[in-house]
Amino acid sequence: MFERMRRDVRTVRERDPAARSALEVVLCYPGVHAIWFHRIGHALWGAGWQTLARWVSHVSRFMTGIEIHPAARLGPGLFIDHGMGVVIGETSEVGENVTLLQGVTLGGTSVKREKRHPTLGDNVVVGAGAKIIGGFTIGSGSRIGAGSVVVREVPANSVVVGVPGR
DSSP states (O other), X not given: OHHHHHHXXXXXXXXXXXXXXXXXXXXXXXXXXXXXXXXXXXXXXXXXXXXXXXXXXXXXXXXXXXXEOTTOEEOTTOEEOSOTTOXXXXXXXXXXXOEEOTTOEEEOSOOSSSOOSOEEOTTOEEOTTOEEESSOEEOTTOEEOTTOEEXXXXXXXXXXXXXXXX
């Protein structure tokens, strides 16, 4: 657990030039706090304690402004920068070394109990305010521009901008 926490701090230090020290990251980065809360909630969810997991998620949202469903799967190296308003839905899957900026939504398009939220491959960057809606994949190495609305599959190493995203 502590190795994961150290990696989270290293991730911020490597990818945010404004991060001055590890202590600053631990104390002042709500994206890191939300990821740590999520790890607790995700473990509780997997152990069958769904209500308690949802409560941990609720406390995290209150404290950080970032909403991550406890069933969502987050890969290592996730960096949530300026995270206010980020929403990651229940069936979302996020690969390794992904960057999400403020106001990003990984949302669903259905109320059925099935895969309804996006899967982000490794090394994806999602710009501020972008909305990725639906149960499809954003290929590894892709970049989603700020304010874009993406409603269909994106091949690896693509750049998508606009409404709808192209």
